[in-house]
Amino acid sequence: METGTVTVKRGLAQMLKGGVIMDVVTPEHAAIAQEAGAVAVMALERIPADIRANGGVARMSGIELIRSIMDAVTIPVMAKCRIGHFAEAQVLQQLGVDYIDESEVLTPADDNYHVDKHAFKTPFVCGARDLGEALRRIAEGAAMIRSKGEAGSGNIVEAVRHMRAIGDAIRELHTAPKEELVARARDLGASVELVTEIAREGKLPVVLFCAGGVATPADAALMMQLGAEGIFVGSGIFKSKDPKRFARAIVDATTHFNEPEIVLEACRSLGASEAMPGLDIRQLTEAQLMAPRGV
Amino acid sequence: MLALQGDVIEHLAALEHCGASAFAVKTPADLERVDALIVPGGESTAVMKLLERSGLGRAIVERTRAGMPLWGTCMGMIVAAHDVVGLDQPTLDLIDITVRRNAFGRQNDSAQVELAIPALGKAPFPAIFIRAPWIERQGRNVAVLAQREGRGVMAREGNVLATSFHPELGTDARVHQYFLQMVRQQGKASTAA
Numbered sequence: 001m002e003t004g005t006v007t008v009k010r011g012l013a014q015m016l017k018g019g020v021i022m023d024v025v026t027p028e029h030a031a032i033a034q035e036a037g038a039v040a041v042m043a044l045e046r047i048p049a050d051i052r053a054n055g056g057v058a059r060m061s062g063i064e065l066i067r068s069i070m071d072a073v074t075i076p077v078m079a080k081c082r083i084g085h086f087a088e089a090q091v092l093q094q095l096g097v098d099y100i101d102e103s104e105v106l107t108p109a110d111d112n113y114h115v116d117k118h119a120f121k122t123p124f125v126c127g128a129r130d131l132g133e134a135l136r137r138i139a140e141g142a143a144m145i146r147s148k149g150e151a152g153s154g155n156i157v158e159a160v161r162h163m164r165a166i167g168d169a170i171r172e173l174h175t176a177p178k179e180e181l182v183a184r185a186r187d188l189g190a191s192v193e194l195v196t197e198i199a200r201e202g203k204l205p206v207v208l209f210c211a212g213g214v215a216t217p218a219d220a221a222l223m224m225q226l227g228a229e230g231i232f233v234g235s236g237i238f239k240s241k242d243p244k245r246f247a248r249a250i251v252d253a254t255t256h257f258n259e260p261e262i263v264l265e266a267c268r269s270l271g272a273s274e275a276m277p278g279l280d281i282r283q284l285t286e287a288q289l290m291a292p293r294g295v
Numbered sequence: 296m297l298a299l300q301g302d303v304i305e306h307l308a309a310l311e312h313c314g315a316s317a318f319a320v321k322t323p324a325d326l327e328r329v330d331a332l333i334v335p336g337g338e339s340t341a342v343m344k345l346l347e348r349s350g351l352g353r354a355i356v357e358r359t360r361a362g363m364p365l366w367g368t369c370m371g372m373i374v375a376a377h378d379v380v381g382l383d384q385p386t387l388d389l390i391d392i393t394v395r396r397n398a399f400g401r402q403n404d405s406a407q408v409e410l411a412i413p414a415l416g417k418a419p420f421p422a423i424f425i426r427a428p429w430i431e432r433q434g435r436n437v438a439v440l441a442q443r444e445g446r447g448v449m450a451r452e453g454n455v456l457a458t459s460f461h462p463e464l465g466t467d468a469r470v471h472q473y474f475l476q477m478v479r480q481q482g483k484a485s486t487a488a
Contacts, residue, residue, distance in 0.1 A: 003405060011464050014301075015338065019338060039341045098402035099402065251341070251344075252348070
């Protein structure tokens, strides 16, 4: 019997495909998320919109909080560690969370290096803005990739940019002549082996989700049609005026992303409840941006 | 292939490899076009909600009770089971087993195991378990086809097959072939009828 293999680490993400993973800050939130049909929850002390508003240093969440969320639901529970903070990751693995998100939403602990994720039995998900970042994270052992988006902004534009960048680069590699692959690996900052694999398969070797800025059912349907295999929703649910309805509507729109009549129904189900307030990303200063952290 | 959520394309690829034609089922109308159904791996609470909301759950129960072959992997086993230990979780009740969810542990205990499955021949089957359930109780008409650590992990009752592991994540196609054989036999039986 073998545990912690690449197959079982990537395998759990394969089971989450087509689903919605929701940020939650209390066991009650987690129960609402599960009831709405979330495939997993991300246990956090503060959702990204509040991290943004509060400022200061954002760290791994308190253990008691994560534990209480693990006890509250039967679906997988993920938790975040700071970029490069392998000791936080060791603690999360010891605690027994199902997935670790090495996340730019928290304040980075290392401005040069990410965690060596091969050293862990617990699988990791990491953010990426483009194919080069995605392949570097996979080389470090990430078993799942998500777009970075701009977390807590309620603005989908960054996630769209990242999903399109990753998709375009994969399609380009898939049709590139073989003699170009070494130079393309150099330009991407990724290994020739991985680049060759992408060129052959025409897809990443791990599951690709969208994250960052999803606030409405239509946002979720948009990202699924752009090639996301599932959706992370951070602030979009519990910063909305009616989390239960938003949770369910985003799940329905994700499942039936290419059936506009069902997405319409999901939008209609929100009644007059408002989505979370959004931010114009162009108005943010460089220090306020999260996506450029950890390349 | 039930395609509300989970590892659908892995199953589709395995079926294609075996020479079967397969497609994604998301609505009751899609279901009318298939001879058999696979319920893939995924999250059972999420998929049960979606089955209830869409009316697809009821349609699957009707077709399966009328003889349509159905195979559930991991989540699919839970969805097809009679009930779930300790949880007030709805199921479709298509095979008379009681399952325990996440029975082998959380993700850190997910494992690859060489499994003896006499029905598939002598060679052990490389089984991939991910937060997998086990069979806690089975009815009189249920045949347990494989065990791990003394717990049932593969079972069949008539036209319904359930595995708590994921043949679709590996390259050994014997469980897919076994299910396709069930489908062919059912086809003959219904033609004869």
